[in-house]
Each structure stands twice: as structure tokens, then as C-alpha cells.
Amino acid sequence: MKTTLQNIYHLGLKEIRSLVSDKVMVLFVVYAFTLAIQVQATGTSSEVNNASIAFVDEDQSALSKELFNAFYPPRFQFPEYIDASQVQSMMDQGRFMFAVAIPPQFERDLRAGRNPTIQVNIDATAMQQAGIGAGYIRSIVSDRISGFLKRTEETGPKPLQLVVRRLFNPNAVSSWFKSVVAIINQISLLTVILTGAAVIREREHGTLEHLLVMPLTAFEIAMAKVWANSLVILVLMLLSGGSTPVESMPNWLQALTYFLPARHFVSFSQVIIYRGGGFGAVWKQFAMVTGVGLTFFIYSLTLFRKSIAVTK
DSSP states (O other): OHHHHHHHHHHHHHHHHHHHHOHHHHHHHHHHTTHHHHHHHHSSOSSOOSBOEEEEESSOSHHHHHHHTTOOTTTBOOOEEOOGGGHHHHHHTTSOSEEEEEOTTHHHHHHTTOOOOOEEEEOTTSHHHHHHHHHHHHHHHHHHHHHHHHHHSOOOOOSOOOOOOOSSOTTOOHHHHHHHHHHHHHHHHHHHHHHHHHHHHHHHHHHHHHHHTSSOOHHHHHHHHHHHHHHHHHHHHHTTSSSSOGGGSOHHHHHHHTTOHHHHHHHHHIIIIITOOOHHHHHHHHHHHHHHHHHHHHHHHHHHHHHHHHHO
């Protein structure tokens, strides 16, 4: 037993030295835990950030000025006043993503109960930001108008007041979730790549020549390894639940994800990091990961023993 542990220890040191000597792989590891996580967490966003907005104020009332001042960073840039004749040309030039037009006598019509209309022009070329931003604008304008009228008019109690409280992420910042998912994805990715690279280095030092004497080009050999490993990694990442919720997948595919460690990594990391859950809430995921890991380890060990026996 002692000799086995010593052999494993020294072979592990050899693998570390081999990895450190591989400059490309070291750079990839550094990239995977720095820039790759930053890009995945902040590269795409499900909320509006620093959106440009303009106002056409044809009312020039206290309420229209209050609406103008309701928009500020980080969701929106500080708004600018423009003329109605400039809306089309400036949005064509990409100067503004949103242009809010307040009609004449807006405040007076609102007080008289005439239900005036505010026009919101949207540059829909940025579809996701445009859709979410329109909801933000609607919510901000409605809240400011409601607050303004409460200060000036007596109103009866509302039949229902909906109060929304977000748990674990009050401001709904998507990067909080994406960063942890990115770390999990990179760990899964590196687990496959580093172990695969170690095996490839060991085997190709003795068998690469066998491939080269076959009617194959170097490009064919390299690309075969690239597309096969890339496909496997891509499928593991898509089925982990980090990019697409597992619940939205077909039932047969959901059952398949139970055998993928990445799905359980994502699940218990969300429970522990986001919700502050204890071991009692995630023991099933830990047990599943342990079971999957042991299964693959035993299977790999069996194949490795057969490979050694054939070599001898």
C-alpha cells in the first residue's frame, strides 16, 4: 500500500512537471480562470446597461421634467433633449437606443383623466436590450406618474398592491449567476482537456509514428482530435443547466443529464452560493456526483489495466 501511494505521488509530480513545461497548456489554464470567466459573466447581459435615451418634451411641465430626471446610470445614460424632427435621423445614426416623446399638455390631460399617450421609439436592432429596456421605461414612467399624482391629488386605496422582493440577487444582476456557472464550466472543461492531454502526450510519444505511416495527413489527424473532443465538451456544457435550465429540456433529455457531473455541479453550487443552503439540501447531488465519478474511475482503471497487460 505504501509503495502504491509513493508511486502515485511521484507519477503525479512527473505529470505536474510535464504540465508546467507545456507553456501553451499553462497559458490556457491561466486564461480559463481569468479572462474566460470575465467574458462569460459580462459578455452577454440580460439587463439593460448604459443605454442611450433621448426625450422630446413638448409639454414642458413639472411632470415631464420629473420624468426626464428619472433616468440615470447605470441602467441608462443621462438623457438628452432633442426636437421631434431629430428623432428619426438620430436613431438612424445609432445615437440613441430609446427616444421618449411627451406630447403637449400631457400633465393637464392626465389630471383631467383623459389618459394621454407617451410615445417610446426603440432601436430594435439590439433586440434583447430593446425588449428589456422598454419594460424598464414603462415601469419607471408609471412609478413616477403615480408618485406625482399622489402628491397632488387624493386617491382612494388600491384594491391590490403587488410587492416584489427578489431573494439572493436583489438587483437581478446576471453576472452574479454567470460567473459561478463559468467557473464550473471551466473546471469541467479543464478536467477533460488536462487529463486527455496527459494521456495523449504519453501515448503519442510512442504511437504517433504509426499514424503518420498510414495514408493520413497531419491536418486530418489533428482535426479529428479537435472536432471529436470539442463536440463532447460542447454537449456537456449545454446539458449542465448553466446556459439553459434543465426544466426547459425534453423529459428524455432531462433524464440523461442526471448522469452528467456538470449538471449536479451547477445545481449544488446555486443552492450553496446563491441561497445559502446547507448539506441537507444538496446531499443528493453530492451522492450523484460521487457515484458517477466512481463509475468512470473504475471503468477507466479497468481499461488501463487491460492496456498495460496488452503492452506487456
